[in-house]
Amino acid sequence: MGHSEIQGGGCEVCVVRPTLSITQRASKYHYTPQHTPGFFKSLQIKATESCSCSARCIMSVVAARVPILSWLPSYNLRSSLVGDIVSGITVAIMHIPQGMGFAILAELPPIIGIYMAFFPVLIYALLGTSRHSSMGAFAIICLMTGKVVKQLAVIPDPESHHDGNETQPLLQGTHTYTPVQVAALVALMNGIFQIAMGVLQLGRLSVFLSDMLVSGFTTGAAVHVLTSQIPFILGIHVHSFEGPLKIIYAYVDIIGQAFSCDQAVMIISLITMIVLIFNNEYVKPWFRTFTKIPIPIELIVIISGTLTSYLDNFHDVYNIRIVGEVPTGLPKPAIPPVELMSAVLVDSVVISVVAYVVSFSMARIFAKRHNYNVDANQELYAMGASNVFGSFFGCAPIAVSLARSLIQEAAGGVTQITSFVCCFLLLFVLLFIGPVFETLPNCVLSSIIVVALKGMFMQVRDLKRVWGVSRPDAMIWLASFLGVVIIDIDYGLLLGIVTSLVVLLYRSQEPKTARLGRVPNTDVYLNVKEYSLALEVPKISIFQFTGPLHFANADYFRQQLMSVTGLNPAAIVATKLLEPKLRQPEAGITSHQTKGVEYLVVEMSGVSYTDSSGGYLLSQLYKEYQKAGITVCLAALSGSVLQTLDACGTDNVIPPEDIFHSLHDAVVALTNPDQPLGVDDISTQL
Structure with missing residues (x-):
């Protein structure tokens, strides 16, 4: 073999060897076929490897399942501590308005959203492998949980605080269950399923849920979130619809009540959204030129709304729905009603898969950006254990929030120490500050949720981008989006998965x-x-x-x-x-x-x-x-x-x-x- 320069750039390579059939290749180059053990032999080898035990092996397994034991001893105080503290404080401030708002989506008291930012996050910080994922309440997961809560729980009428009016569950029986009990059971079932998936090494199956499927699904779910918040923003009451086309029926009901909206609620909502949008579009980009720490505009809005509502007595004078009683201290642990497991089984499977796929997708993005690895199966263990632990304190299922995670990264977060700092501050809020938010109008929280949906709705650009590149991928996005909007969230996910499989088969069918x-x-x-x-x-x-x-x-x-x-x-x-x-x-x-x-x-x-x-x-x-x-x-x-x-x-x-x-x-x-x-x-x- 040799090479020489040729005119026009590049070089000329001359390779001389005999022509080869596979027989000649095997003979000339001493081919030795690899022995593949049979099924039972493979099981025997795997069992032998799993049962072999040594001190080093045990430490390796423990470190793999409790990652904090690996990274904490090598934690660099000088380069990481300041960023983690600043980031933890920033994320904790974001958790308060987002947690309270997203809890409403799950038909839960707002304080539960702060519980979700404390109890499960402590466990994830110990077991998780993602350094930049902000776990806690997430709009889509809370909305899906709220669907189950409405079916099985007795929900107090928000219009008449403590007057005995209640929404009856679809499942009637000798016992009645509170929204917190049902949501906690869903979290428990989520945790069990995620841990089981980790044991079965199913983490990598998330690759079958493509980016287009996740994008279309979450955009469609954002339509559901928006629809659920419009009644709070307009001050009207919309009937609860179930089944296909329920969003269309909801908007028909909303339009029918267009002339009976509460003007005071609409004014408060409009002012809140204008302030938030102006900050996000103009103030935040300008402020970012000076510091990575964002203005906590959501917290400012909540404090302003709470103070104004308290001074002007919004609830009594204008009949505006408010947050209501917020307990202080930590809740006592309680076992969720396990007798309802069969009733939440299917929904819990869907919620656990969606929560994991969205969370792991975000974790993978941050890992690539910062050059570290995330373990797909360990993430299942971490999320599962977090949900199981949180369920005993009334928490709904958790997932990664895109907005909080991006802020955590931008504010300088380096490791999971950020989560511990965040939890410490939220503990202070739970012990001492909670009742301050009792007079906060619900329409302020709904306005915060609606404005925060912008990022999800902007995912429509993914469809425009991919339409000219790959029509089959665009069909996956459309099928997921339309399935979620027209039929329902869980059926939309199923339709997206089926469409993805059809596209995959089509591509391999005709190469x-x-x-x-x-x-x-x-x-x-x-x-x-x-x-x-x-x-x-x-x-x-x-x-x-x-x-x-x-x-x-x-x-x-x-x-x-x-x-x-x-x-x-x-x-x-x-x-x-x-x-x-x-x-x-x-x-x-x-x-x-x-x-x-x-x-x-x-x-x-x-x-x-x-x-x-x-x-x-x-x-x-x-x-x-x-x-x-x-x-x-x-x-x-x-x-x-x-x-x-x-x-x-x-x-x-x-x-x-x-x-x-x-x-x-x-x-x-x-x-x-x-x-x-x-x-x-x-x-x-x-």
């Missing part, structure tokens, strides 16, 4: 194919329809297939092979039986393609996988073309494909001498059939 030609005096082979310099090799037709070959696309492979090359073995055999004077090119056969063709080479470098149906198809094609006087050869097969063909017995039909190391090996060997393999040299110029 790209081409007829290749050789660029003269090179080993470069290109599509003859796209490159005018690529010329077909005399006596050889080359067919390229660039996708997996399996039972679902076996017929497509056969059809494309005959269509692209123009070589139909049945038609060729029929033509040979006719009298010479009657022979005419038949359908599917063009004379310039079939005249003198002796070899059909299938280039399979793009075939990553094949199954028994693919192996059987290749055997059948070999026999059919052999009857037509054409030899089928295979080139550039991967090791796994060769092993599958060997297991299927395909190599008993197609001789190993007709299976080549590369396409160029096949062409050189077939154009020089009088020279034995392994003697002729290939001279390649690049």
Whole structure:
């Protein structure tokens, strides 16, 4: 092998080696097949490895399951502590308005949102592997939890505080359950499912929920969140609808009450949203030029709303709904009503999957940005344990909040110490400051939620961006979005998953194919329809297939092979039986393609996988073309494909001498059939 400079830049590389079939390659380079143990042997090996025990092994396992033991001893106080403290204080301030607002989405008292920022987050800080994810209340998960709460709990009428009016649950029985009990049970079931998924090593299955699916799903869910908050912003009461088209029915009801809105509530909501939007669009970008720490505008709005409501007595004078009683101190631990497990089973599975996918997607983004690793299965353990622990204190399921996480990163957060600082400040709020927020109008919290939805609605740009790149990906986004909006959140997720699987199958069902030609005096082979310099090799037709070959696309492979090359073995055999004077090119056969063709080479470098149906198809094609006087050869097969063909017995039909190391090996060997393999040299110029 050598190289030299050539005119025009670059260099010329000359590689000289013998042509190789797979038999020659195995012999010349001492191929030793790897032994694959059987199923029971694999289980035995796995059991032996799992049961082997040593002090070092135990410490490794414990450190893997409790990551804080790995990173805390090496924590750098000088470079990380200040950023973690500042970030923790900033995130704690954000937790108060967001937690209180998102708790309303789950039909829970606002104080529960702060509990969700304290109890579960403590456990996640110990067990989680993401350094920048802000766990706690998340709008989509709270909304999905609220659906279950409305079905199973007795919800007090927000219009009449403590007057006995209540919303009855759909599930009637001898016992009644509070919203906190139902939400806590959902959190417990979430934790159990997530821990079970971690034990089964199912963390990586999240890759099947594509970015387009998650984007469309969360955008559709944002429509539900907006719809649920409009009655609070307008000061009206909307009936609770269930099933498909419930959002449409809700908006019909809202429009029907357009002239009965509470003007005082609308004015408060309008002022709140104007202040928030002005800050986000103008003040925040300007302020960011001076410091990474954002203005805690949501907290300022809450304090202002609470103070104004207290001084003007909004609840008694204007009949404006307020937060109401906020207890001080920490709640006593209690076991959720486990007798309702069967009733929340399906919803809990959906919520646990959505919470994990959204959270792990964010964790993966931050990990790539800051060059560290997140463990998919450990995240399941961490989230599961957090939800289980939080459920005993009345918490709803938790997930990562995009807005808080971005602020945590921007404020200088480096490690999970941020979460501990945040929890310490929230503990102070829970012990001493909680009752201050009792006069806060609910419409202020709803306004904060609606303005915070901007980021989710802006995900519509993902559809515009991907529409011109990949229509199938755009269909995944649309299916997820429309399914969530028109049908319901859980069914929309299912529709998105089904659409993703259909797109995946479609792409593997019909891979790209081409007829290749050789660029003269090179080993470069290109599509003859796209490159005018690529010329077909005399006596050889080359067919390229660039996708997996399996039972679902076996017929497509056969059809494309005959269509692209123009070589139909049945038609060729029929033509040979006719009298010479009657022979005419038949359908599917063009004379310039079939005249003198002796070899059909299938280039399979793009075939990553094949199954028994693919192996059987290749055997059948070999026999059919052999009857037509054409030899089928295979080139550039991967090791796994060769092993599958060997297991299927395909190599008993197609001789190993007709299976080549590369396409160029096949062409050189077939154009020089009088020279034995392994003697002729290939001279390649690049």
